[in-house]
Amino acid sequence: MNESPASNETPMQRDRAVTIFERSKPGRRAATLPELDVPERPLGELIPDHLRRKAPPRLPEVSEPEIVRHYNRISRRNFDLDTGLYPLGSCTMKHNPRLNERVAALPGHARLHPAQDPKRAQGALELMWLLQESLAELCGLPYVSLQPSAGSHGELAGLLLTRAYHDDRGEQRTKVLTPDTAHGTNPASVTMAGYEVVKVATDERGGVDVEDLRAKVTDEIACLMLTNPNTLGLFDENIREIAGIVHGAGGTLYYDGANLNAIMGHSRPGDMGFDIVHVNLHKSFSQPHGGGGPGSGPIAVSERIERYLPVPRVVRRRGGNGAAPHFDLDHERPKSIGRLRGFQGNFGVFVRSYAYILSLGGDGLAEASETAVLNANYLLARLREGRAGRYLPVAFDRRCMHEFVLSGRPAKRELKVATVDVAKRLLDFGFHPPTIYFPLLVHEAMLVEPTETETKESLDEFADALEEIFAEAESDPQTLERAPFTTPVRRLDEAAAARRPVVRQALD
Amino acid sequence: MNESPASNETPMQRDRAVTIFERSKPGRRAATLPELDVPERPLGELIPDHLRRKAPPRLPEVSEPEIVRHYNRISRRNFDLDTGLYPLGSCTMKHNPRLNERVAALPGHARLHPAQDPKRAQGALELMWLLQESLAELCGLPYVSLQPSAGSHGELAGLLLTRAYHDDRGEQRTKVLTPDTAHGTNPASVTMAGYEVVKVATDERGGVDVEDLRAKVTDEIACLMLTNPNTLGLFDENIREIAGIVHGAGGTLYYDGANLNAIMGHSRPGDMGFDIVHVNLHKSFSQPHGGGGPGSGPIAVSERIERYLPVPRVVRRRGGNGAAPHFDLDHERPKSIGRLRGFQGNFGVFVRSYAYILSLGGDGLAEASETAVLNANYLLARLREGRAGRYLPVAFDRRCMHEFVLSGRPAKRELKVATVDVAKRLLDFGFHPPTIYFPLLVHEAMLVEPTETETKESLDEFADALEEIFAEAESDPQTLERAPFTTPVRRLDEAAAARRPVVRQALD
Amino acid sequence: MTRYTSATDADRSEMLAAVGAASIEELFAELPEEVRLGRDLELPQGMAESDVHDRLAALAERNVHAEDELCFIGAGMYDHYVPAIVDAITQRSEFLTPYTPYQPEVSQGHLQAMFEFQTAMSELTALPVSNASLYEGPSSVASAGYVAVGATGRRRFVASRGVHPHSREALATYSRGFGAEVVEAGLREGVTDPGELERAIDDETAAVFLQTPNFLGAIEDVTALAAMAREAGALVVVSADPMTLGVLRPPGECGADIAVGEGQPLGGRLDYGGPSFGFFCATEEHLRRMPGRIAGETIDVDGRRGFVLALQTREQHIRREKATHNICTSQALNALGGIVYLSWLGRRGLVELGELMARRTAYARDRLAALDGVEPLHAAPVVREFAVALDAPVDAVLKRCAAEGIAAGYPLGREYPEFENGVLVAITERRSKEDIDRLADALGRAVAEQPATSNQQPATVPS
Amino acid sequence: MTRYTSATDADRSEMLAAVGAASIEELFAELPEEVRLGRDLELPQGMAESDVHDRLAALAERNVHAEDELCFIGAGMYDHYVPAIVDAITQRSEFLTPYTPYQPEVSQGHLQAMFEFQTAMSELTALPVSNASLYEGPSSVASAGYVAVGATGRRRFVASRGVHPHSREALATYSRGFGAEVVEAGLREGVTDPGELERAIDDETAAVFLQTPNFLGAIEDVTALAAMAREAGALVVVSADPMTLGVLRPPGECGADIAVGEGQPLGGRLDYGGPSFGFFCATEEHLRRMPGRIAGETIDVDGRRGFVLALQTREQHIRREKATHNICTSQALNALGGIVYLSWLGRRGLVELGELMARRTAYARDRLAALDGVEPLHAAPVVREFAVALDAPVDAVLKRCAAEGIAAGYPLGREYPEFENGVLVAITERRSKEDIDRLADALGRAVAEQPATSNQQPATVPS
Numbered sequence A, B: 001m002n003e004s005p006a007s008n009e010t011p012m013q014r015d016r017a018v019t020i021f022e023r024s025k026p027g028r029r030a031a032t033l034p035e036l037d038v039p040e041r042p043l044g045e046l047i048p049d050h051l052r053r054k055a056p057p058r059l060p061e062v063s064e065p066e067i068v069r070h071y072n073r074i075s076r077r078n079f080d081l082d083t084g085l086y087p088l089g090s091c092t093m094k095h096n097p098r099l100n101e102r103v104a105a106l107p108g109h110a111r112l113h114p115a116q117d118p119k120r121a122q123g124a125l126e127l128m129w130l131l132q133e134s135l136a137e138l139c140g141l142p143y144v145s146l147q148p149s150a151g152s153h154g155e156l157a158g159l160l161l162t163r164a165y166h167d168d169r170g171e172q173r174t175k176v177l178t179p180d181t182a183h184g185t186n187p188a189s190v191t192m193a194g195y196e197v198v199k200v201a202t203d204e205r206g207g208v209d210v211e212d213l214r215a216k217v218t219d220e221i222a223c224l225m226l227t228n229p230n231t232l233g234l235f236d237e238n239i240r241e242i243a244g245i246v247h248g249a250g251g252t253l254y255y256d257g258a259n260l261n262a263i264m265g266h267s268r269p270g271d272m273g274f275d276i277v278h279v280n281l282h283k284s285f286s287q288p289h290g291g292g293g294p295g296s297g298p299i300a301v302s303e304r305i306e307r308y309l310p311v312p313r314v315v316r317r318r319g320g321n322g323a324a325p326h327f328d329l330d331h332e333r334p335k336s337i338g339r340l341r342g343f344q345g346n347f348g349v350f351v352r353s354y355a356y357i358l359s360l361g362g363d364g365l366a367e368a369s370e371t372a373v374l375n376a377n378y379l380l381a382r383l384r385e386g387r388a389g390r391y392l393p394v395a396f397d398r399r400c401m402h403e404f405v406l407s408g409r410p411a412k413r414e415l416k417v418a419t420v421d422v423a424k425r426l427l428d429f430g431f432h433p434p435t436i437y438f439p440l441l442v443h444e445a446m447l448v449e450p451t452e453t454e455t456k457e458s459l460d461e462f463a464d465a466l467e468e469i470f471a472e473a474e475s476d477p478q479t480l481e482r483a484p485f486t487t488p489v490r491r492l493d494e495a496a497a498a499r500r501p502v503v504r505q506a507l508d
Numbered sequence C, D: 001m002t003r004y005t006s007a008t009d010a011d012r013s014e015m016l017a018a019v020g021a022a023s024i025e026e027l028f029a030e031l032p033e034e035v036r037l038g039r040d041l042e043l044p045q046g047m048a049e050s051d052v053h054d055r056l057a058a059l060a061e062r063n064v065h066a067e068d069e070l071c072f073i074g075a076g077m078y079d080h081y082v083p084a085i086v087d088a089i090t091q092r093s094e095f096l097t098p099y100t101p102y103q104p105e106v107s108q109g110h111l112q113a114m115f116e117f118q119t120a121m122s123e124l125t126a127l128p129v130s131n132a133s134l135y136e137g138p139s140s141v142a143s144a145g146y147v148a149v150g151a152t153g154r155r156r157f158v159a160s161r162g163v164h165p166h167s168r169e170a171l172a173t174y175s176r177g178f179g180a181e182v183v184e185a186g187l188r189e190g191v192t193d194p195g196e197l198e199r200a201i202d203d204e205t206a207a208v209f210l211q212t213p214n215f216l217g218a219i220e221d222v223t224a225l226a227a228m229a230r231e232a233g234a235l236v237v238v239s240a241d242p243m244t245l246g247v248l249r250p251p252g253e254c255g256a257d258i259a260v261g262e263g264q265p266l267g268g269r270l271d272y273g274g275p276s277f278g279f280f281c282a283t284e285e286h287l288r289r290m291p292g293r294i295a296g297e298t299i300d301v302d303g304r305r306g307f308v309l310a311l312q313t314r315e316q317h318i319r320r321e322k323a324t325h326n327i328c329t330s331q332a333l334n335a336l337g338g339i340v341y342l343s344w345l346g347r348r349g350l351v352e353l354g355e356l357m358a359r360r361t362a363y364a365r366d367r368l369a370a371l372d373g374v375e376p377l378h379a380a381p382v383v384r385e386f387a388v389a390l391d392a393p394v395d396a397v398l399k400r401c402a403a404e405g406i407a408a409g410y411p412l413g414r415e416y417p418e419f420e421n422g423v424l425v426a427i428t429e430r431r432s433k434e435d436i437d438r439l440a441d442a443l444g445r446a447v448a449e450q451p452a453t454s455n456q457q458p459a460t461v462p463s
């Protein structure tokens, strides 16, 4: 460990990665277990030898203080939303209220067994029902299933619903349309659901190329998957026409709800003509992202799709003559596509999201979307100025919704600086970079989504940082190519990790 | 903000301090309050104008996300026990189990009103009674009051008890003896309790100079305050003789329990002859230090002192004919010194400490002390080697108990490096420095207390760091004088802060 | 202004000015009239934090949970104790609030934890590679099916009836999508009937699905059953309860190609069914076909050790329609809880916990079997859960026990009509001997109270 | 090995070898036989984490707390809502586990928070300087007495009977130590009797102690009373409820030299009485006499802004017997909760909360006064708490209300025999109109049920 002030390693960089397994020492332990209070029968009597494990798994042997220190220390090697701006486009990194963590942890929620008799889980079922009703109102589609575990799970569900719907009508449809701006999960879900992907082009305004769509819509098309505003942060004004075309040919219209944060209380997928919608509770509804989950991807559908929804359904039953209504799980749904997972879904996420909806209320949700759109447009306006505007111009010269896409093509051409270099340099300025190289159709893309919970000051700081970075790029581009400098580790060799993947620790 | 890799400022250093008041912007807010559900009477009707506030206090106006970010960011500017070794002598910085936080937060504890009818707070009173009993057993003194809020509060209580005891016997005693090794709170408490301090010398083995004591013990002496092991980490073998001398002259013997962590289950103050003991629950009993509290300083006393204990006392009353015993608060104590504070004391700390006692049990507590003593002696052995041994030798060449004192005198003389410089340099190595310049009688003192919850590895790293630091000091002492280099701020101008104290933010 | 936003009126006008818009409405101008909502949402007004808290606490109050009653329900999710450090660590902002580690330089905390998690799960299952989590158990079983089709090009699955009903249902649901058929192999004396399995497997079989302990709590002889599958060139997918892998022979040593399962027992709460995590381990050859995120070790430009998302070319954001799976957001935080829990339990703890459960389960099984009108549903060895048959209507008996504050178990009737009067009873380290005795007493009373259901004999497996 | 220690047998022998000791016992060799315990402690064996949790949960179950019943008890500690961010921030290891910031370079988080806290408390009290916390309310009052003696050289205190009984008792206890006398000035119509106060003050009076709102909930006219004290050269010490300082004229504007008080309402839980924090604010001239830690702003060697413990020469670790106070460990974490709470509440929130309480309190007072057998104990203005007199035995009435799930208030009898049938009722933002109506109904029924205590008239203050 070189401590001399000469070294320009930061303290964190000096602190090399050590795994919990490498801290292990035989004989150490953190757990103490309840005492054996029943006869100590030899295990061999209970479990035949050939079914028993011989050598114990080599889990770490560490004391509690060591575990706490280990994870506290590595936690600081993460950048997090509670530290600074995290404008990761398409991911809606909005503030995660701690109130939601508190209510999710109440024993009545956290220690409720999923197989508890519904009569004795009325609070949980009512909460789910209330959340279903709220999402139905927000989406403009009357029937909701909370079961899918995330957005992509919702997409799969939506496509399986489409298949069930067409099967029911005796139609064989084999293809699903996705725009070239679509998120990767859309085509991946299409394949997983047994369909073939057909790409639809984007027009010069960033919307669906209606002519291309017309050309590709046939009776083989089962569905068109869209998000609106789309991944360019642009609202497709032709949505009704698009819906008409697809419906005209007997296809369903699927709404990828990842961008719902732009339009809550202003416009509803159902009113646009969508048949099936998924909602990412970990985006618009403040569920913390947790480093990549847990999330939840409820789906809302129209009348004609309802009968195919996954089982069990959470239903409200009116109490016979004047009794209060009660809530139940309905398993008897002959036309249902069946289960997508175990039990009722990510209930803990439902609690957080419902707490969020109650906190903001209808007006608050509408205002959240307004502020998200205002923040995005303000930041875009700031970035149209000066060097950012020159080297990193907006891809589609329109007003945006809750996010916008810049193109680093001029920077690449004039400064030999790639978008990834700008992103890495942003790390040195204490910002998480926006999403980069997505959507695919924009060269050197940078997709920026500030969300409504950012202050004007933090947006200004971000804009100033980009300006400074391009000034630096003009004088010495090398610095950017070598960035970051101050992060716990610097650029990592991903190629090596792909060539000779080391995906677990070797233990002796 | 200079980001160029040339700058050797760390990211934290670049992130200059901004207060929550400086983040304030008119109109922002985090709190939403319940709606007014009663008639909106003009406030003037309820509170006469001359009793009302005119201008609201200028508290910050910030949104919830800003508050969360602000305090998360500044929190990282602290070094904490969950990050690394914190061998702050005399403070017993042992691991703080999270289990204790969990049980203290149970609504039955956290939301119990202190004025609740004792009949309806039986769980809390029983817990306090059980903690009293446990501390009595650990201290070897039968009667305990949990009321004092910290060690120094316990000291004040102990001296007031001594005064009450002597008053009751019609004795006027005006002086209290404290060894020159005593912690600052001891003499400060003496003055606050209305006594005069008389210092007792330390002998060459680091114990009380018995001859000096004999010379100073008169019938004016009300009390001798000691800690054993003392602040040198040395056990005073003459304790019984010392007790005899003081008792012989009618004085009381007070035990400062800050060092109890050395002897739990091995030796008890009561058995040494002490009349009054305070215990720091935030040291030996794992209450987190919280950046300087909360703590708790229960006192245990002998039979003859019992009647003077503060009110209310937590008592167990046997249930009449065969009924279960119940617990109560006893306010009727005519000879009591009275209250030291409101209500029953720092109950939340009692819960944590009792959870800790249950977790370890009697054997575990004894083992904790053994390991604390082993860790200290091991680290001392490591530091006797090499350069540390040469420049920073142990002050009293004996085996130590749970902590030990080194003297930086040779370092000062031979290398012109002060103990404070070594301490500051330790910060660059990722350690919290030991206590320095205490106890006063050791020149350039460094008081080291690793505690039992440290691993051998962390002790070795600390020893290696000191070795490296002294090697560096030999080659260039300047580096040490300029240390630290990697902390969020570097050496601060304390003199200026004393000359022109700025103790609050100026607001306009 | 909501309490989570910061735009004051002053901010708004400054920002609108910069944008060159007269009003917020103008920003929504591109929305065609016909798709505007044009009214307020029909949702309640926003509430104060304290009111939201009280409202949700009131709902929670109406659930009977594992602190209110003695919970012997398992069926895939178990009431284990969650050590306080799991919450303390997973609730840290640094772990709670970031997203997927797309920028590894500032995501080393999560990436390293994933790497540690993968190592631990690989140890537990005795399979060389693991991913960093999937959604949960049953959908992981279904995902294994998708991988098997990709690996074998075959489209037929054979699933033991001992596999969790939810897993079999999820597998069927997914299969209707990618076009595979699922056939079932029945049980005999509580475990997969080897004969039936053998007959069900053919050379079109992509994978055979087993679960151990199976849904009835019985430990399957995976080694023997797996051999039949390998014979036919089918993959062996084993769904395992990770909490039993300290004492049970791990899938990797029994011939499994893929091991999946529900991670909830590892530091997860019941949470009425989620969020938890699913795990997915496999042999080396399936590495590039695995679903989900995988962390890999590498070095940075200065040679420092570091971790990255490895093999992203499997994933949807790179490979799109050719991806091996569509998963994006997974269950990273729950998997983090899993590795913290496993570190807490440690090498010996997992074994000790398994042995404690096995002995208490044996005690409970004997205790209940000794009751009139209660018989074991099977005699196969068990470790943490077992099934009994009641000589009384299950619903009435469970209702009666619930009235005494005991959730006595999981009724098998709906999913196993052949065990209409069967009940599944689960044991964890939180259910003491005393609790088990209370269960036995209550159950005994409840069964005795019922009119012996003469027409239906206690179901025991035909032999 | 306990679960919090790490020394394996191998570690022990290596370490003992390094120390040159044959055994651990040898390390304790210096303890003389006669002071060795020589037996095991008579304490239970150590328990598993889950068992400890369950044991403490069982104890907690036996307390009736503010979630089990409607709590109208105040008397110095109040059931306010604690926003979730207070817990999230104070539970961060970085704030929870360090000790006093002796090394400012690695303690800027706490030092800055202290500086912010001091600024906020100084704003609340309208006094220029504040410390970073004391233990809690009543001992802060006593500490103010110690400061007053130091400042004036006088040894006589005059305390209004409206000051919290615990504060007056603590003051008396401390005073017996440093040798001061405490005389009391009585109440009239619920507030300090100006005449009595004037008569009680003399030129030996070091300080006059007032509280507003006083223990009976009445708002004192501090300005008028303070004038009398200043007249006689005595300091004015005002104990204030910080939660009321958004609406009540602050001590600094009423002629107070020192303002102290209980910080619990500011983001603290009830915790059966602690831990909370005490605050201590004063005029500039008392800065160097203040007890407790004080953070000050300064710069580092490179000119960066930073914070340090200022004026340590006041403190015991430097000044020892000449220190201005003996306090060392204080209540830093609770004070941190205080500044987080005040930031949450913000400039307008504190005022709005005060107004909400004032209006609900007025409603409750009227509602109760309208009941037969219930009369206001005084007519003085109140803001969050008020006192009533019952025409019935207080204990019986409270017991009856408790049976209906309502803690109706604090009985005045023990500490104010002159109000033997008085009850103190507190209102917070958590007690809605509906709750107040429930209280009124229950109280009305309870009083009616009691045989009118003919011999004792409802106490109203003699006028």
Ligand SMILES: Cc1ncc(COP(=O)(O)O)c(C=O)c1O
Binding pocket: A090, A091, A150, A151, A152, A153, A183, A185, A186, A227, A231, A256, A258, A259, A280, A295, A296, A297, C327, C328, C329, C330
């Ligand atoms: C536009 C879009 N669609 C779909 C998804 C997939 O959602 P999830 O990650 O919840 O599976 C995402 C998530 O990043 C997204 O941004």
Ligand SMILES: Cc1ncc(COP(=O)(O)O)c(C=O)c1O
Binding pocket: B090, B091, B150, B151, B152, B153, B183, B185, B186, B227, B231, B256, B258, B259, B280, B295, B296, B297, D327, D328, D329, D330
């Ligand atoms: C030896 C000694 N005595 C007394 C005290 C005072 O205890 P407290 O800080 O709890 O008031 C301390 C605390 O540092 C101490 O180390």
